[in-house]
Amino acid sequence: MSVILDGKQLATERRNQVKDRVEILIEKYHVRPQLVVILIGHDMASETYVSGKEKACRKAGIESRVIRLEESVSENKVMELISSLNQDKSVHGILLQLPIPKQLDPDKLMAAISPEKDVDGFTPTNVWRLASGHPELVPCTPLGIMHILEKYEIGVEGKQCVIIGRSQIVGKPMAQLLLNANGTVTICHSKTRNLPSVAKTADILVVAIGKPKLVDDTYIKEGATVIDVGISRTEGKLVGDVDFEKAVQKAGYITPVPGGVGPMTIACLLENTISCYQKLVGE
Numbered sequence: 001m002s003v004i005l006d007g008k009q010l011a012t013e014r015r016n017q018v019k020d021r022v023e024i025l026i027e028k029y030h031v032r033p034q035l036v037v038i039l040i041g042h043d044m045a046s047e048t049y050v051s052g053k054e055k056a057c058r059k060a061g062i063e064s065r066v067i068r069l070e071e072s073v074s075e076n077k078v079m080e081l082i083s084s085l086n087q088d089k090s091v092h093g094i095l096l097q098l099p100i101p102k103q104l105d106p107d108k109l110m111a112a113i114s115p116e117k118d119v120d121g122f123t124p125t126n127v128w129r130l131a132s133g134h135p136e137l138v139p140c141t142p143l144g145i146m147h148i149l150e151k152y153e154i155g156v157e158g159k160q161c162v163i164i165g166r167s168q169i170v171g172k173p174m175a176q177l178l179l180n181a182n183g184t185v186t187i188c189h190s191k192t193r194n195l196p197s198v199a200k201t202a203d204i205l206v207v208a209i210g211k212p213k214l215v216d217d218t219y220i221k222e223g224a225t226v227i228d229v230g231i232s233r234t235e236g237k238l239v240g241d242v243d244f245e246k247a248v249q250k251a252g253y254i255t256p257v258p259g260g261v262g263p264m265t266i267a268c269l270l271e272n273t274i275s276c277y278q279k280l281v282g283e
């Protein structure tokens with residue numbers, strides 16, 4: 001029988017630690033940490049994620065400000081906003097919620113965010129730091145997954161790690177983190193041949209493809225660790241990229257959806273915000 005990896009419980013522990021730390025920091029520096037989220041347009045999933053982030057910040061004593069911009073906003077307007085937030089000393093973290101409308105270049109806008117306030121770890125400086133093995137601010141979802149593996153003492157060194165999905169947000173940084181931890185890493189994507197048989201080589205399988213219940217027991221080696229990053233709503237229910245009922249028969253360890261990776265992403269966002277704050281106040 002599989003061990004269920006309880007991301008929700010671990011996230012609660014880590015969020016409580018952030019809250020305690022925030023109290024100590026405010027006492028010392030008389031400044032409250034502040035995260036600013038830029039939300040452009042009206043993507044429904046983004047609205048949900050952003051309100052989850054706001055709520056978590058509030059609970060941890062971090063001030064959270066959401067700046068909403070119209071779908072039709074120009075790139076110059078967003079660049080100006082980012083520049084003013086970079087210079088604003090009361091702002092410690094800046095997050096540009098993705099996806100953004102088509103007229104805007106995500107690479108250009110991300111690159112405009114100060115690397116010191118880059119709570120997502122998406123700026124070129126932080127991407128390079130991770131790629132070169134000296135990470136500072138690391139993307140929240142893969143970072144949360146590494147914390148889950150550590151908590152349950154699932155070693156990475158020497159293991160076959162297969163990632164399904166090559167996104168900038170999850171797949172690529174996940175590969176870097178597993179590689180930095182001495183895993184042997186394979187990244188699969190839409191053009192990969194014989195996906196189930198490649199997935200089946202994995203000791204650690206990370207699925208971040210956005211296809212509900214794609215991965216069933218035929219993708220999983222007996223005893224493997226299965227990490228499900230997907231979250232979709234089908235028939236009013238939240239489901240992951242992994243068919244949990246089938247996968248649980250084969251996996252040694254598995255994350256549920258909801259209650260697995262999702263809560264850890266938010267906990268890591270709070271931790272990254274505090275890391276930015278500490279650096280900016282000179283802690």
Ligand code: GUN
Nearest residue numbers: 095096097098099120169
């Ligand atoms: N959209 C979906 N996930 C994320 C994330 O982790 N960061 C940002 N900025 N946008 C997202």
